[in-house]
Amino acid sequence: MKLIFGLLLAVRFLLGETALAVVNATEVVFTARDIQAVIEKAPRSKSMVNGLFLVSLEDSPVFKLGDPPNRFSVSARLAIQFAGSKPVSARISGSANIIYDESRKAFFLDSPVVESVEAPFIPTALESASKAVITDQLVKRFGTTPLYTLRGDRSMKERAAWTSLKSIQISKDAVLAYFALQ
Numbered sequence: 001m002k003l004i005f006g007l008l009l010a011v012r013f014l015l016g017e018t019a020l021a022v023v024n025a026t027e028v029v030f031t032a033r034d035i036q037a038v039i040e041k042a043p044r045s046k047s048m049v050n051g052l053f054l055v056s057l058e059d060s061p062v063f064k065l066g067d068p069p070n071r072f073s074v075s076a077r078l079a080i081q082f083a084g085s086k087p088v089s090a091r092i093s094g095s096a097n098i099i100y101d102e103s104r105k106a107f108f109l110d111s112p113v114v115e116s117v118e119a120p121f122i123p124t125a126l127e128s129a130s131k132a133v134i135t136d137q138l139v140k141r142f143g144t145t146p147l148y149t150l151r152g153d154r155s156m157k158e159r160a161a162w163t164s165l166k167s168i169q170i171s172k173d174a175v176l177a178y179f180a181l182q
Contacts, residue, residue: 025180026161030107030148031173032065032072039063042145047137052126054081055133058089066172071095074112074138080119080130090119092134098147098175100165106146107168107177112138148175 039060046056061076074094081087092114099110114131122130150162161179169176 025178026158028150028162028177028179029174031175032063035063035065035147035175036060038145038147039142042141047133047140052083053130054087055079055130055137056081056087057137061138065170065175068095070170071097072170078134080122088119088121090117090122092117092131094135094138096138098168098170100168100177101146102163102165104146104149105152105162106149107175108146109138109142112142114138 042060044057044060046054056079058077058079061074064073064075067073072095074092074096076092078090078092079087080090093116094112094114096112097110098107100107112135114135117127117130117134119130152159158179161181164179164181166178166180169178
């Protein structure tokens with residue numbers, strides 16, 4: 001009888017801990033559409049490199065989740081203008097990650113990498129400089145503009161959990177941020 005009572009007590013204790021862990025955990029899910037809506041509202045910027053050329057966004061960048069795995073791809077149309085010439089269209093592609101800023105309760109662009117610049121007029125010697133400028137523009141633009149902000153009208157439990165990010169996963173459908181109070 002004591003053995004059965006002990007086993008029941010152990011099972012209750014284990015179930016209680018598991019239930020407590022589930023109660024103290026929360027997931028936040030947002031999609032590429034949510035991110036794109038924020039990007040569309042962000043101001044377009046221009047950047048000059050050593051007085052040689054001006055780079056400006058023609059359209060808002062397009063973000064696709066999960067490509068490459070657990071990152072997202074970034075593509076955009078730019079206008080690149082060399083000193084004394086007319087602007088010419090170019091396309092870029094790259095990838096980035098996402099980071100959570102606990103103090104601002106928001107997710108930001110992290111570690112962007114411009115992998116290709118498709119503009120046949122850019123001399124090979126300036127291609128790496130243009131990649132660096134464009135990457136710098138992405139960092140400046142989205143380093144201060146959150147890609148997604150947690151809503152303050154959530155339950156106390158969810159808001160408390162937001163201080164303990166456990167993981168961020170980027171799939172093709174959504175970004176899943178898992179928070180737990182443990």
